Amino acid sequence: MTYVWVDIFVFLIGLCVGSFLNVLRVRLPLEEPFAWGRSKCRSCSETIAWYDNIPLLSFILLRGKCRKCHTPIGWMYPIMELITALLILATWCYFKSPLPATLYTIGLIAPLILISFIDLEHLIIPDVISLPAIPLAVVIQLIVSPWPWQQTLISSGIGIAVGGGVLALVALTYEKIRKQEGLGWGDVKLMAWLGAYFGWQGVIVILLWSSVAGTIIGSLYLLLSKKSAQHPIPYGPFIAGAGILYFFYGQLVVSWYLRLVL
Ligand SMILES: [Zn+2]
Numbered sequence: 266m267t268y269v270w271v272d273i274f275v276f277l278i279g280l281c282v283g284s285f286l287n288v289l290r291v292r293l294p295l296e297e298p299f300a301w302g303r304s305k306c307r308s309c310s311e312t313i314a315w316y317d318n319i320p321l322l323s324f325i326l327l328r329g330k331c332r333k334c335h336t337p338i339g340w341m342y343p344i345m346e347l348i349t350a351l352l353i354l355a356t357w358c359y360f361k362s363p364l365p366a367t368l369y370t371i372g373l374i375a376p377l378i379l380i381s382f383i384d385l386e387h388l389i390i391p392d393v394i395s396l397p398a399i400p401l402a403v404v405i406q407l408i409v410s411p412w413p414w415q416q417t418l419i420s421s422g423i424g425i426a427v428g429g430g431v432l433a434l435v436a437l438t439y440e441k442i443r444k445q446e447g448l449g450w451g452d453v454k455l456m457a458w459l460g461a462y463f464g465w466q467g468v469i470v471i472l473l474w475s476s477v478a479g480t481i482i483g484s485l486y487l488l489l490s491k492k493s494a495q496h497p498i499p500y501g502p503f504i505a506g507a508g509i510l511y512f513f514y515g516q517l518v519v520s521w522y523l524r525l526v527l
Pocket of ligand 1: 306307308310311331332333334335336
């Protein structure tokens with residue numbers, strides 16, 4: 266029974282983290298300072314009271330509108346809070362240990378959610394997130410991994426090189442043939458980052474999953490929305506989604522696959 270209360274507590278913390286990620290999502294692409302200043306309505310500039318700033322609950326009570334000017338708040342807020350809370354709860358349930366759960370939440374899950382939403386909205390992956398995330402990933406692997414540190418370091422190094430290298434090659438080839446940027450360099454850094462966590466084997470699975478999902482969902486979106494094939498589709502959310510899926514189920518899928526072929 267006590268475990269249920271811990272899970273609920275973790276979920277509530279997750280909602281608060283999601284609320285903080287929303288602040289970053291809105292302010293980072295505008296290059297606004299995000300460490301200070303109360304949240305304001307984007308439309309009427311009214312400072313948002315604490316009771317209107319409770320994750321998820323306020324959105325429901327306010328029916329998704331600003332209390333003063335009734336401008337819609339936007340669906341991204343509650344969706345991001347809910348996804349963050351569920352994934353942080355899943356990370357907690359996966360480890361059932363505060364240290365790895367906290368480290369992977371800060372170093373992997375939360376920033377992956379953040380860049381997915383920013384990429385969806387603005388088609389960019391800010392360097393301020395993806396670049397420091399790479400050395401942080403190496404440090405976290407060194408702390409958490411049961412292997413000798415030399416082995417962990419080599420695995421992360423090769424993962425960074427393979428993840429970043431393969432996507433850089435794809436990006437450069439595309440630019441040469443089509444004479445335009447098809448794959449952003451943000452995607453390259455993102456894949457290098459995941460390589461630091463999951464090594465070259467993991468990064469290859471993530472490349473495969475993200476490209477298949479990106480092609481299917483991207484084509485469906487273009488078809489249904491009747492947009493031209495030139496319409497840009499963010500690849501970041503697919504890489505991030507595949508990375509999170511691999512984080513939870515990678516070992517399972519790889520061992521299942523190995524049993525199938527061997
Ligand atoms: Zn307002």
